[in-house]
């Protein structure tokens with residue numbers, strides 16, 4: 127649609143032309159419980175100044191219909207002013223008031239005002255999600271982050287509901303069976319940060335207070351909400367404990383009182399992402415409320431997200447990037463602070479292990495795509511912006527900040543942050559503004575650092591080269607750096623040897639700067655050659671680690687005996703990168719997992735190993751060996767499951783992995799036995815979420831019937847149950863199941879986001895390559911229509927999710943290449959997605975070659 131994809135140039139021109147004074151937004155959602163009602167009434171009043179009286183300007187709006195447009199008391203013809211994406215008004219005065227009345231659609235895609243009906247009790251729930259630019263689906267506005275203004279929301283809703291928004295409510299008036307909430311004006315914020323959550327939500331309230339340095343007391347009312355039917359599972363105490371620990375930490379470090387009044391955290395259904403940092407009204411995916419037993423890694427992950435969003439209250443909400451090029455300014459910072467504050471303020475002490483293992487894997491993967499980009503990106507328009515919420519912006523950026531803290535020192539870093547908040551409060555910034563404060567506080571020139579780390583792309587690999595004399599003493603230790611762009615790395619090198627009980631422990635640590643293609647490590651000369659040389663020990667820099675022959679040999683025989691869990695996580699990460707790069711045969715990687723994963727104490731690392739092992743087997747192993755590999759992996763998994771401590775997180779993780787690997791009659795019989803209660807594994811509780819994992823194993827192997835899955839849904843007729851039943855049905859190995867799943871997503875836009883996701887996940891089963899091979903051509907044929915017709919969120923899922931990634935053949939690669947060369951003018955964001963999938967496929971083919 128013309129005008130829907132706002133460009134950076136348009137945004138700049140508009141920021142030069144107007145300054146917004148205030149928004150007043152009234153939403154009437156009383157129709158929401160009526161399934162026949164598809165729209166709600168939205169009335170926006172914008173007051174703004176114009177630098178060039180007489181000029182024209184547009185406001186963004188994606189509405190079903192516009193009923194009235196009034197500029198400075200003058201009624202305009204809505205049909206002429208509204209083109210479907212913008213309302214254009216001419217003849218601006220110096221001071222203007224624009225009123226737009228529209229009918230906007232309830233969303234089923236998680237973009238705009240999402241509507242969800244709970245199958246448990248029939249209750250209707252609403253929430254908004256806007257980033258980067260979906261506030262315009264709910265009210266007319268200047269949809270760009272640098273036109274900040276105070277927002278005053280008024281919401282009319284069913285009287286039995288509660289409504290939450292960014293600010294506290296000032297007045298609630300009841301009229302019959304409807305009620306109107308009038309909220310206080312917000313501080314100046316960006317449009318994408320506004321939020322409304324409405325419905326019969328269950329709420330737990332609490333309070334945080336803190337004495338500030340000037341002796342005054344800061345009071346922050348806290349609330350945590352979820353759907354009523356999830357209330358029995360809602361561990362609000364734990365959530366609020368982390369919340370208060372975070373508020374303590376950020377107040378102590380940032381020295382800027384939380385500026386948005388109250389702090390609500392709303393857990394909402396069918397949410398597209400982890401969470402969103404709306405000031406005073408943070409939204410989270412409700413899967414963070416655990417209906418069944420989960421591992422400690424899940425609690426750690428949730429605490430990390432709570433702290434990430436809280437860091438945004440300052441970095442992102444109080445001070446906001448000018449345009450999406452500098453999205454990393456907030457996301458890298460929040461990602462880094464999430465882990466940093468977790469270690470300092472909470473009981474979750476594994477945060478840097480998880481960071482090294484998971485977040486960095488995301489960054490390394492993204493940074494090796496042909497589509498990678500510098501951390502400071504070139505974001506031409508909103509479609510670019512949408513795709514930039516990626517491993518570079520979050521995880522690489524956070525890795526680089528972690529290194530910056532090592533470089534300038536913790537105190538200079540936080541003092542820089544404090545100045546940044548005070549200097550730019552309620553304003554917008556670019557990269558230079560952050561570098562300015564950090565240079566002031568550290569006394570260092572960050573130009574070269576910024577050029578090397580923020581303004582170039584790609585990941586370096588560091589390899590040790592060890593030369594020894596006849597007695598085994600090191601005569602030279604060199605660190606070789608490769609990559610298209612060589613960078614300065616501050617690293618630690620760990621030298622490891624076996625102690626008396628066979629553990630690999632660090633005997634020496636050398637810290638140094640690595641620059642250029644070859645750096646010699648003088649301090650190592652004369653020492654005995656250790657069993658293992660671990661570069662980037664302690665995970666200070668951002669790089670791929672390689673090994674010399676001896677060290678790799680040590681890991682092959684003893685990876686599990688590396689005593690330190692961070693060092694072990696780094697070793698696991700390194701051998702995974704070797705496998706992805708075709709430098710270690712996939713079967714060797716699987717062998718390491720089979721031999722050593724059972725000893726892995728860190729539950730988060732273990733769960734990553736499971737996912738990576740499955741990927742290595744299905745994508746990187748020689749297809750001729752795959753069946754044998756499957757058998758080995760499933761047998762090994764069952765062995766570990768039986769050996770795991772009863773009732774432990776490790777036991778649960780292995781049980782879930784068994785559900786993913788089971789394929790033989792014997793294993794499927796055990797799975798069925800666990801479901802039916804005829805088989806038992808001591809200490810393993812087969813609760814509802816585990817039951818669905820087990821059903822998926824049976825369904826994808828053709829060992830479950832539609833009737834059985836319907837019966838399981840009757841047992842668990844919840845939102846989660848419906849999603850999982852949908853996935854199981856789509857996973858059945860029949861042509862009819864595949865056709866139904868494909869058609870429900872590609873040929874229809876009836877399904878909500880959560881069920882689109884479930885259908886795609888069920889459709890794509892690694893063990894069903896022949897069954898889905900016929901969808902490769904239709905995939906490439908549908909791409910452009912899907913991109914044109916669907917919301918970008920749904921289109922991204924379809925393009926990424928249906929890519930024939932298990933059809934690992936040269937023929938599939940040729941089809942992808944043909945599509946790319948035949949569609950040079952397709953939307954750049956669509957091309958980017960296809961290029962990335964194509965690159966994954968080419969990588970799989972190289973790895974399979976290496977495994978052969």
Ligand SMILES: [Zn+2]
Nearest residue numbers: 434438457460
């Ligand atoms: Zn974030």
